[in-house]
Amino acid sequence: MAHTRFRNDRGLTARMALVGFLLVALYLAVVAALIAYGLPTVFVVLIAVGVGWGQWYFSDSVAMKAMRAREVTPEQAPELHGVVDRLCALADMPKPRVAVADTDIPNAFATGRSPSHSVVCVTTGLLRRLDAEEVEGVLGHELAHVAHRDVSVMTVASTLGVLAGLIMRWGLYFGGGGRDRNNAMVFLAVWVASIAVYLISFLLTRALSRYRELSADRSAAYLTGRPSSLASALTKISGDMARIPTRDLRQAEPVSAFLFAPALNKQSFTALFSSHPSLDVRLEQLAKVSADLGRQV
């Protein structure tokens, strides 16, 4: 009976698989087109993969520094550690490090290349606004990100997107320039094509990110058994977030985009409440989980 109570959301899984497939298909199509064109793009690929790898490998320290978070010991934050301890025991997963960021914006994130090299971080603003059960719901959500290896998944996804854009642009440009054509036309075509590829891959990555958020909500709700607490945490924080300017988290965006850091800012570093599914969608899913838990066996 334990199996039947915790069903997977097939629709969600299917949509996620579709987006993942489209991302890879896009990447492969670009590569295939260029190979047909006869270009040595190996070195570009190597650089892009190298940067992606670096971001993934150092994701925990990079994100911690970006948020000015400090790791806390069980003595410094006994309640926080107590909650994480219990959730990890309940989910049978290794305990990540726990950190606190000293900022008033209510937020939380999880990062790290693997479950055993992960950090879960909450801000002091979050701890001040939420009650114990709501904090537990948020931590459950972050632990689900860790268990789902979302940092790895999103880094791979965004690196693929960036690669597709890069290869398209550089490949076509060098290839076209070497063949003595109308330079202005070639340049325009390359420009439009690379923008289009980047745009598509960006949208796909964002869609994937939203599905990962929904999955994390769902897992957290079943783990804690209190979907309504997570829902109330989301409502409280979304209200706050709407009033507070988002500059803090996003001002680095133009630079990040240049440094492939959509992965840094939005995906690999999963800033809980600035990622995208709308509050309504998330609350609706949690209400369904709540109904499922309340159903008599």
Add this chain to the structure above:
Amino acid sequence: MGLFDSLLGRSRPAKADLDALFGVTQAAFTLEASIGLRPTGVGAVCYRANEGAAFATAQADLQQLLDADGGPAVETSTDSYGFTWLVCRQPADALSDLVTELHAVNQTLQDNGFGPSLLCSVVGFAAPDGRQVGVVYLYKRGTFYPFAPVPGSEHRDNALELQVRGAVGADLRIENDLHRWLALWGTPALD
């Protein structure tokens, strides 16, 4: 959790393995012989109560089932983390009755589909000099570990815990990863 499940972003709640609980009876003999720890006759099951009517009904059925045997009633309490403890009391020399009762509690919750909500079970032991140790069973791991709080403080008597681990290593599967030796401050299984 398998790699495939992580990639698809779905975690299956871990299932509990209950039968290892009976191993505590054997371990009790060893603990008394080697360290002088005797069972206190108090044990407790810790679980996360889900919201909603289904869980409340299962909990009420359980209470009825346990109260029906004419023995001491089972007490329920909620700790500061929002986890529920069901405390069972039996005479100190009836450890096997206590273990059977703890097993029944777990089985009932599991049969009602709430196995994933089970956190741990604790069986209390005490030495003549007043030191106390809880032998804790982690369902999701199928392993045991000792928890020895120093009375009146939030410190653990690590020496005693390691001593217990050494003593019962042959009788119980001890959790090797010390990070998973969850602290259970204020567990009602220990005074």
